[in-house]
Amino acid sequence: MENRRVFLNRHNNLLQYEERIYPLVEVDTPNVFRNLFPYDEVPKIAFNDRIVPHNMPDEIWITDTTFRDGQQSRAPYTTEQIVTIYDYFHKLGGPKGIIRQSEFFLYSKKDRDAVYKCLERGYQFPEVTAWIRASKKDFELVKEIGLKETGILVSCSDYHIFYKMKMTRKEAMNHYLSVVRECLETGVAPRCHFEDITRSDIHGFVIPFCLELMKLGEEYGIPVKIRACDTMGYGVNFPGAVIPRSVPGIIYGLMTHGGVPSAQLEWHGHNDFYKAVTNSTTAWLYGASGVNCSLFGIGERTGNTPLEAMVFEYAQLKGTLDGMDTTVITELADYFREEIDYKVPSRTPFVGENFNVTRAGIHADGLLKNEEIYNIFDTDKFLNRPVLVAVSNTSGLAGIAHWINTYYKLKDKRAVDKSHPVVTIVKDWVDKQYDEGRVTVITDNELIKVIDEACKELNVNI
Template identity: 30%
Template structure:
């Protein structure tokens, strides 16, 4: 795949907001759209215009902001739905319909031909309004492959610009994803978009596998927000592509932590400290061996610098620290100590950490240092600010 043709369509404002219990205010939706645009997203899935009310009003406002990113509205293959998107002034629409038999038979209570007919009708109406059209094959990963090819070819014939392959319940692994996307793209000859869910913890891996197989678009959400276990995380996909796939999409990655914090605040969903890419522990080092390596050369335990994603490196002092960490930490306080002193202080640090069941705060380290100076008969006792 030509890396220059790879694009991100972010659905934080649609699938992300469909997370159980999450609601964005209109102001928050606008701010998130602006941040996504600034960070480098090619297309923003702004919501569901057919919901009307505040949803339709805010999508119309996002579409009028003059963003560099394309603004897309999500729709069922219903003419009235698509007309709501037209009313909002978006330049793109997603037309989504189920493609697996379990959905067709039990949710829609229709047959495969009805699905194709409704999809074609929707695509033709959207194209008559000069809109970019993504046809979404909901639950495509559980659909019959022969029907998926038939569905994809019909979408292409109707004028669709791309097809979103949806692993709606996250049942694929990266090996299956690569195989099915490679075969599907070859059979249909239409641009493919990956929409992956994280039910088995493989959303990002499956998105990357789809790219390797030739998908030109990836659907993401900030922080992996989304229904049930969430979607492929924007920040994970971008950084994995850059450092594992050697494809740099030119994103302003230094904004990732800011973007993640804003979406976390707006969604009332905390960023776990261990969260890949943007979690505060990604660049926090306590283990003596690890901290010693990072002090000598950060590349020993960091693939990229914390500044690249808007974070800072932290030396955490606690039970697992080594003397090198103690020496380095006190350098940050403007205090030079030798290895013998560091070893003595470390013993007290470890005892305190076990007793408190956590790492130590800077003030606590200074108290330990002051006690050490008194016990060792040293004269200078620094003031603890």
């Protein structure tokens, strides 16, 4: 106790003890937390009601893995597609570079060509970084290209250490540290990806490993970053949940016991249990400056934290977009549909074709009176996506009127209401369609044709 450093916590202005007191715990058999992960049962979420404080950093940001994890679950992007998407990220992140970094594979010529072309752009943000295995051979690729930072895979659960790598904890740690030291000796900043952290022995391996990494960073004068990887999506945000599943507990442990500063700490989540976005936001709230994301959540198995989701989480937490251009999100979605032939699921928040489309007639009536009633925010302003009403047998007069006003951009005195004669004619036509057995939504082209005919019949313009 007497040898522990006392320091001032700048977030709460209280003196605190340094709590770096956890040595490596070597074990003969792997600790796979069978009580939490029985495998032949659904995983357990247990609680001990140990609560840690919120500790959101002064600065938070987004990092991107679209070209790394995002390419592990789909056909690889072409070099040109990677460069185009990277340009979009630069525009989306704004002048403050809220999208701070983007990581790349280096193994194929296509990926290396993309890295060179992105570097030629000369953007400060997103910074181009690499991803490698904990291999000195892989590190040669980083040195060849001349990148300033690289991610290094350092699997930290006993599942990986014992079963995949066939090592002891000490052997694994020494192996990882040797690769990190080589990075530091050549002036490359290492970003250590703690794979499978939500099934790891936090106090017996993760924190002792962090302490060694922080010592290396101090020795070489180069910050070592830690990426906490919820590889299987087991993380939970509930206060009082036990580690290793507790996101607040992991972040608190890495910072308080492992000595990792917020600016050197980021979260990488997967969505196996539908918690990727919530867990990423939680990591921000409890001290991590970075959250690692993939565009549209495209990634292994159920995917990663969607980058576009964290753009809006950022705005909700900070009360500002800090210069991010959110209309780029719609441009990216259009690019994926038209150029990459990737269909974004229609109900995907912010980018799906139907995310702000309503079909219920009673909802359409509310939208006609005030769109705030059924729209999450001004989607036209932030995403160039005005709120829409799909016309079907349940749309009613209000839904048809709203569709006409939106499609033809009719506002104020030019807007039609549900008593307009054109609306009545269209409603009669729609009703006849469904009376005759139709089951699909009316298409835009069909509505345009019927509206044109109604206007000619009534000799009116809309």
